[in-house]
Each structure stands twice: as C-alpha cells, then as structure tokens.
Amino acid sequence: MNRKQKQLSMFFAAFILTITTMFSGFSMEAEAAEGQLGIDAEAAMLIDADTGRVLYEKNSDVVLGVASMAKMMTEYMVLEAVKEGKLKWDQKVKINEYVHKLSAAPGLSNVGLTQGEDYTVKELYEAMAIHSGNAATVALAEVLSGTEKNHVEKMNKKAAELGLQDYKFVNSSGLNNSDLLGNHPAGNPDEENVMSARSLAKLAYRLLNDYPEVLDTAKMPSLKFRDGREYKNFNWMLHGLIYEYDGIDGLKTGSTDFAGYGFTATAMRNDQRFISVIMKADSKDSRFSETRKILDFAFSNFTEEELVKENHQIKGKKNLPVTKGKEDSVKIQSKDAITMTIRNGEKDEYEPVLVLDKKKLNENGELTAPIKKGEQVGYMTVKSKKDENISFLTEDGLKQIQIPVVAAESVEKANWFVLMMRGIGGFFGDLFGGVADTVKGWF
Incomplete structure (x- = not known):
C-alpha cells in the first residue's frame, strides 16, 4: 500500500470512528435522559403533592402488579364513607369464619382476628393501614359493600371516578387470588391487582388531598393491637425504623412474587411535599433505597416559585x-x-x-x-x-x-349621541377616504 493509499485509509477509519462516536454519544445522552436518576425499579414516578405536577417518570404507564399498595383504594373508600356518615369509627364489625381463617393463614401479613368477636372500624382500619392486615381489609370491604365481590366492583368504579386510567382490581387486599383460601372475589384464581405508576401516583394524590387525615395513621411506626402484640409498619422509612428518612409520613408498601417490591411514599420538608412511586424493585431494601434516591432528588432540585x-x-x-x-x-x-x-x-x-x-x-x-x-x-x-x-x-x-x-x-x-357622532364621523371618514383613492387613480 503506497503513502497516498495509507492516508486515504486512515481518513476513512477516522471518519467511521467519528460517526460511531457521535451516534454512541446520542445513545448515551438518550439513556441518560431516560433514566437520569438511575432508578433501579421497573417503573417510578415523582410528583409535587400540592399540584400533581409530574417531576420525574420512568415507565409510568406500564401496567404492573401493585400488591398491598392497592389497599390505598380501600383506605380512600373508608375515609369517604366516614366523612359522608355512612360509617363510624366506633362501629362494631363481627368477624366471620372466612376472615378469621384468612387472618391465621401462614405467610401473609395479618393481625389475628377472632371469629365471632367484634372489632371497631378504627381497629380494622389501623390494622390495614399500619401493618397491611389482609384479613382486616377484607372485613372492611364486607362492612362497606356487603361482600368483597361487591367491594371490588366499587373499587373499579371509584378508580374511574378518580380519573385513574390503567388499573384492574380483583380483590380488596392486593394478595394473589390464590392466597384467598378459594374465595377470590373477581378475576382468575391466580390473578392480582394491577395499576400503572401514574395511576398509583394519582390515587395517592387524591387520597392525600381529599383526606389528609390519612397521614395520622400512615405515619405510625407500629400498632399496639388488642391482642397485646406490637405490629411494625412495613414502611421502614418512618421515624425510628431502620431506613428512617427525614419528612416521610406515609404511605403504603406492597410485595408479592408477581408484583415484586413496591412503595408509594410521601414526605414533607419546609412546607413542601412530594409523592413518589417505586414499582417492581428487586428487594425490600431496594424499594427504600430507590425511594430515598428519588426523594433526595426532589428536595435537592425543586422549589415552589412565584412565576407571575x-x-x-x-x-x-x-x-x-x-x-x-x-x-x-x-x-x-x-x-x-x-x-x-x-x-x-x-x-x-x-x-x-x-x-x-x-x-x-x-x-x-x-x-x-x-x-x-x-x-x-x-x-x-x-x-x-x-x-x-x-x-x-x-x-x-x-x-x-x-x-x-x-x-x-x-x-x-x-x-x-357620542355613538351617533362616531358613526357619522366614521361614515364621512370612509367616504372621504374613498374619494381620495378615486382621485389618486386619475393621476
């Protein structure tokens, strides 16, 4: 190969390298924009809690399992019923055989509920909201709607009323239907509740803005129940728990084999509140570390400003x-x-x-x-x-x-009179203007 051929070969090699680098740079920039926070979860979202402005999203419209985060819908419906006078906190609920057996099912999150014994709506609500009690949730569904099947229909209807778009509720608790002792209220025997991160964020947004008292219970790190036991909140980022995070006071965790590990969180500092959603993280620990990452991003980078x-x-x-x-x-x-x-x-x-x-x-x-x-x-x-x-x-x-x-x-x-004179003035103005244009046309 002569000198001229070598120079030409080097030129083409440099050209190919430049083009390759340029396009790989575009790809890297796109990836950086897509996942600027590097959130290690299938889907995520961050919103301003006061206005619902979307500040960050990743796969926010992908429909995924939500597990116990679905309990936020039953929380909303209980709080709504109490506000409307259809339910009272001290109202007694008698535990039936099915709810009792479900509360004793191994491997599920529960507080023990005794068959034939009366529990108040408040006791059941706290068991659901703090320790994610599945049987307590079913008991509330029954007192709200007669049967859990009826309640699931109302959950889907309420979701539509709240403007959620991507969702399907098949039970009140968020468990897999196969865990419900053969009593799955809707869907297939092995189906679960599903939602998108956007719908979860919107549900949390409406829950906080319509019923801010939800945080009075959600922020409690543990529940002392009537059986004498103390049940920990699964939101381990609350004050005094192992992943404590300044400002966090809610809202709901969830995990199943199908859904992975999820967490819909809310935190406030200096009168500024955010809502974050993490869906299908790899572990209990990572759903909290990813929530910390997204909330750190929020508090470090966003401020409410007067623009006009x-x-x-x-x-x-x-x-x-x-x-x-x-x-x-x-x-x-x-x-x-x-x-x-x-x-x-x-x-x-x-x-x-x-x-x-x-x-x-x-x-x-x-x-x-x-x-x-x-x-x-x-x-x-x-x-x-x-x-x-x-x-x-x-x-x-x-x-x-x-x-x-x-x-x-x-x-x-x-x-x-003024309007008339303006009209006359306008008429003669138009007339004289027309005459002037005609005269100009003569020359």
Whole structure:
C-alpha cells in the first residue's frame, strides 16, 4: 500500500470512528435522559403533592402488579364513607369464619382476628393501614359493600371516578387470588391487582388531598393491637425504623412474587411535599433505597416559585381595544399570582402567556362596553422558554397555573349621541377616504 493509499485509509477509519462516536454519544445522552436518576425499579414516578405536577417518570404507564399498595383504594373508600356518615369509627364489625381463617393463614401479613368477636372500624382500619392486615381489609370491604365481590366492583368504579386510567382490581387486599383460601372475589384464581405508576401516583394524590387525615395513621411506626402484640409498619422509612428518612409520613408498601417490591411514599420538608412511586424493585431494601434516591432528588432540585405576580401585565398586551365605550381601550392584568414547583435556578426559563376568552370579543378582537372592573376577559398561564412539557396528573392541577385575567378598570358605555357622532364621523371618514383613492387613480 503506497503513502497516498495509507492516508486515504486512515481518513476513512477516522471518519467511521467519528460517526460511531457521535451516534454512541446520542445513545448515551438518550439513556441518560431516560433514566437520569438511575432508578433501579421497573417503573417510578415523582410528583409535587400540592399540584400533581409530574417531576420525574420512568415507565409510568406500564401496567404492573401493585400488591398491598392497592389497599390505598380501600383506605380512600373508608375515609369517604366516614366523612359522608355512612360509617363510624366506633362501629362494631363481627368477624366471620372466612376472615378469621384468612387472618391465621401462614405467610401473609395479618393481625389475628377472632371469629365471632367484634372489632371497631378504627381497629380494622389501623390494622390495614399500619401493618397491611389482609384479613382486616377484607372485613372492611364486607362492612362497606356487603361482600368483597361487591367491594371490588366499587373499587373499579371509584378508580374511574378518580380519573385513574390503567388499573384492574380483583380483590380488596392486593394478595394473589390464590392466597384467598378459594374465595377470590373477581378475576382468575391466580390473578392480582394491577395499576400503572401514574395511576398509583394519582390515587395517592387524591387520597392525600381529599383526606389528609390519612397521614395520622400512615405515619405510625407500629400498632399496639388488642391482642397485646406490637405490629411494625412495613414502611421502614418512618421515624425510628431502620431506613428512617427525614419528612416521610406515609404511605403504603406492597410485595408479592408477581408484583415484586413496591412503595408509594410521601414526605414533607419546609412546607413542601412530594409523592413518589417505586414499582417492581428487586428487594425490600431496594424499594427504600430507590425511594430515598428519588426523594433526595426532589428536595435537592425543586422549589415552589412565584412565576407571575398578582396584577401582572404582559408587555405589549397591557390593553384591549374597546368598542362603544367612553374609552377606546381597557387595561388588563392577572387577578392572582402563579406559583409552581420548578427546578432550582430555572425561574427565568418560564414566561407568561395570555389566553383571551374569544366569546368576549367581537370579530375585530374588541371588547364591547360596558366593562366592569374585575370582569374576566381570559386567563394567564406560563410556558417553558425551552418548550419543555409542563405535565400534571389532573386537569385541576393544570388549572392551578391558569389564573383569571381581568379588566383593571371600568369602561362605561358611551351615550347615544357620542355613538351617533362616531358613526357619522366614521361614515364621512370612509367616504372621504374613498374619494381620495378615486382621485389618486386619475393621476
């Protein structure tokens, strides 16, 4: 091979290396974006608990087993029934043979329930929420709905009402149906409850926002039951337990062979609360280590900031034209402020956006007098200057960053004489304009 051929060969080798490196770099960047936290679980999600803004997600719409995290739905339904007066905390529940036998089944999470004995709704709820008692959950399902089968139907119906999309409940407890002593209420004999991380996050979000008292029980590290025993909470990140994490006060763990190990957690520091979801982690320990990782990310990187001040006016859009008014324009401004949880240091990466109510405007884009001070003419929201998607779990969350835009002053309707003179002036103005154009056409 001569010198020229060697140079050409080296050039092509360098070219191929550059192209390969460039594309492998793209791949590495994509992988880094996909799993920037390196969460070691099948699916994960992080949201702001106040607004439901999505801050991180991994495989969030993949449907997976949820195990005992499904108990959050029964918790919601119990709290709802108590609030509506359909259930009382001191209401007595007599334990039947099936619930008694299930409470004694080996290998399942339970507190012992004696057949024929009365337990209060509160006792059963605490057993479910703190120690993930499966038999206690079935007993609550029966008192709520008559039978567990009826309760499962109501669970699925309630999920639809709450806006969940990816879910299927086949029992109240989250166990595999094969563990229910032959009494599986719905689905196949070996089926389990399934949900996506997004649906779990939305359920936890609604549970916390609709019934914040859920944390009064969820934060208890142990349960002292009437049998004299002390039962530990399976949320080992609570205060005093082995993976204690500052601020954690809920919410629900779950594990089966099918679901793996999961944890829907919530924590608050300095008046800022987050909800995280970990699904199908490898072990009891890893579901907590991955939760720590995602919550550390949340508290270290996100802050609630005021992005738009009250009475804000957008530059170049401070006024709207007005027809039939004493004035020909009106000042407009935001009625409230817009606050949102964002990454630290990125406040300047958002800008306000004005959305006018088209029903308020005529075909020329004008408001028609009279206009009252404070009258809404549209709304203001924010967008990312980088065109990054601002995602929320619910429409209500999205509406929290859509604030009314109102008239900053009143504009009275002009009287008939003024309107008439304007009309005459407009007529002659158009007439003279037409004549002038005609004359110009002669030359």
